[in-house]
Amino acid sequence: MDATDDLTIVQLGLEDAAGGLAISSEAQWNQNEADWNFFLSKAIVFGVRAPDRRLIATAALMPYSASDAWISMVLVTASWRRRGLATRLVDECLSSANRLGVTCWLDATPAGAAVYGPLGFTPTIQLQRLRLDRPPVVTGPPLPQGKLGDLVTCDISAMGFDRRALLEELAGRLGSRLVSNGDALALVRYGRTARHIGPVFADCPAHALKMVRDIAASESGPLLIDAVASQQAFVKGLTEAGWTVERPFQRMRFGRATTRGDEPPFAVAGPEYG
Ligand SMILES: CC(C)(COP(=O)(O)OP(=O)(O)OC[C@H]1O[C@@H](n2cnc3c(N)ncnc32)[C@H](O)[C@@H]1OP(=O)(O)O)[C@@H](O)C(=O)NCCC(=O)NCCS
Numbered sequence: 001m002d003a004t005d006d007l008t009i010v011q012l013g014l015e016d017a018a019g020g021l022a023i024s025s026e027a028q029w030n031q032n033e034a035d036w037n038f039f040l041s042k043a044i045v046f047g048v049r050a051p052d053r054r055l056i057a058t059a060a061l062m063p064y065s066a067s068d069a070w071i072s073m074v075l076v077t078a079s080w081r082r083r084g085l086a087t088r089l090v091d092e093c094l095s096s097a098n099r100l101g102v103t104c105w106l107d108a109t110p111a112g113a114a115v116y117g118p119l120g121f122t123p124t125i126q127l128q129r130l131r132l133d134r135p136p137v138v139t140g141p142p143l144p145q146g147k148l149g150d151l152v153t154c155d156i157s158a159m160g161f162d163r164r165a166l167l168e169e170l171a172g173r174l175g176s177r178l179v180s181n182g183d184a185l186a187l188v189r190y191g192r193t194a195r196h197i198g199p200v201f202a203d204c205p206a207h208a209l210k211m212v213r214d215i216a217a218s219e220s221g222p223l224l225i226d227a228v229a230s231q232q233a234f235v236k237g238l239t240e241a242g243w244t245v246e247r248p249f250q251r252m253r254f255g256r257a258t259t260r261g262d263e264p265p266f267a268v269a270g271p272e273y274g
Contacts, residue, residue, distance in 0.1 A: 004083045009048055016047060017033055018033075020039075026077060029192070030193055032192040034190070035272065036073075039060045042166075043063075044062075045060040045061075046089050047089075058073050059072075061093040063102055064162070067102055069105070070106060071090065072272040072274075074089065086112075090119055094254060103258045104121075106121070107226075109247065109249065110250075121252035123251070124253050125264060127227065127250075127251065128235055128248055129227075129248070130243040131223065132242060132243045137217065144180055145179065146186075151185055151201075158262070161258070166273060174190075175189070176189040179214075181214070183207035185211075186199070187269070195223050196225070196270055197215055200265060201266065206233075208267075209241070216241075226271060234266045
């Protein structure tokens with residue numbers, strides 16, 4: 001019997017937000033308490049506790065529609081890694097997904113992809129996380145506010161399913177900005193250590209880049225964006241503007257191919273949300 005076989009998987013609740021935040025912060029992730037509260041109230045979140053009751057591992061299954069769900073927050077505290085905990089937790093998510101009859105998607109870190117591949121996940125698109133530490137502060141007219149309905153419409157066209165509840169919650173958080181200039185639409189929200197830009201929708205790379213440049217000019221702290229790697233002109237424009245590539249993410253799917261979106265966005269809502 002493996003050393004962790006006697007640790008049972010439990011379903012987590014809102015009271016586990018602090019424990020979850022401790023593990024994601026240890027991994028240097030950008031999720032904050034609002035993200036954990038959202039997962040713990042809207043998703044099925046599994047966890048494992050050490051014998052001393054401390055939360056040591058998590059994984060969440062977020063059903064977005066009757067056909068599609070997102071797996072995320074797959075985290076194991078450093079001292080408990082390589083003992084099969086992530087594999088067991090993701091397996092538990094897959095069992096729940098199977099009961100719900102949904103296809104699972106996730107955005108994997110390189111370490112995560114090593115866990116998901118053997119479980120049967122297959123790669124789809126790639127993402128690049130980019131970071132801008134010191135945005136140039138330029139005073140200009142404020143960016144016009146975007147409409148939630150437009151964001152939902154663009155998102156459905158990109159994802160192939162409706163994430164209104166997620167987008168409404170992200171846009172409604174304290175400090176979030178939903179901005180639009182007619183050519184591009186983007187959401188900006190707080191993270192634990194940096195503000196996050198995404199999703200970003202636009203009719204061409206130049207308009208997406210202008211939107212990101214205008215957002216950066218009106219923000220004062222570090223920024224993160226998860227760009228779709230196939231939007232090469234966009235990624236190139238960001239790096240030319242001083243953004244640095246921090247890490248790749250591999251989008252993966254488990255289960256049958258569901259309705260595909262028409263056109264990928266320029267940047268996604270975040271690897272934890274897709
Ligand atoms: C990725 C992570 C969740 C893996 O958790 P874990 O409990 O150690 O994973 P498992 O023990 O179930 O690993 C199963 C297999 O996946 C592979 N694997 C796991 N971590 C790996 C790594 N860092 N590098 C290469 N392969 C790895 C191995 O094949 C491993 O089997 P083995 O230990 O018998 O060789 C953990 O390292 C972690 O929390 N990392 C930081 C956060 C993160 O990247 N999460 C994934 C988000 S998508």
